[in-house]
Amino acid sequence: MLSYQHAYHAGNLADLHKHAILAAALAYLTRKDKPLTYLETHAGRGLYHLDSPEAVRTGEAQAGISRAEAEGWLPADHPLLQALHGIRAKHGETAYPGSPLIAAHFLRRSDRAHLAELHPAEHTALTSVADFATIHHQDGFRMAQAICPPTPRRGILLIDPSYEVKADYTALPRFIGQIARKWNVGVIALWYPLLTDSRHRDMTGALRNAYPDALISEVGFPPARPGHSMIGSGIFVLNPPWGLAEEASRLERIFRTIR
């Protein structure tokens, strides 16, 4: 039973944090003239429109990417803004790229991509915008288990669950351990929400213990709506590309100024 739909949340403060880190990592990894694999376990529909009824209903993008652009939070040449402008040129001014289309902006012909999306409607929508990738209508964890280590071996895996299944928090450190053992050169990125009840803390504690050199970036922000339990965004990156820690620090400084 999948009820989460990212269209309500696309371009919010959590996306801003996650997508800025993802775009910076991809910009760096595609600078080198060697092919790579982009993998994503929870891809979503790939393309969003910020004037859609879903986005308008929550107003989350207004407080996220729209405010970030209006107030110049990111430098004009930031990789996320490059991807955003590329998507707008193709799909119109209200378009906002999900992670698969951010990846598409940076990937070259020699690169490979595999995206998993389980929700039937999200999967169908993804299929219509992501012809650069092999799209799997299956559980993303299973897809990653089957493909890793991928060919080409260089690459990045984004794990961006909707955390509808509460067991995800305990299963994720084990899953990352299995993938990292099979694919020790892979960049493995996991997004997670910072919650009022600190449910994520055991998971991040286990990841910190297992991978003391990994990058963990966390930013706090005001809850999207009264009673909303997400009060921030976190991302764990194993084998972070060079420069990503500095990018994460820059973003953390920006988020500290949000009122």
Ligand SMILES: C[S@@+](CC[C@H](N)C(=O)[O-])C[C@H]1O[C@@H](n2cnc3c(N)ncnc32)[C@H](O)[C@@H]1O
């Ligand atoms: C947070 S959204 C993804 C957003 C996307 N990564 C982005 O940043 O644009 C999570 C997605 O995972 C899908 N999903 C949930 N469980 C899944 C699973 N086990 N395997 C694959 N997809 C799943 C949901 O339908 C939803 O579209």
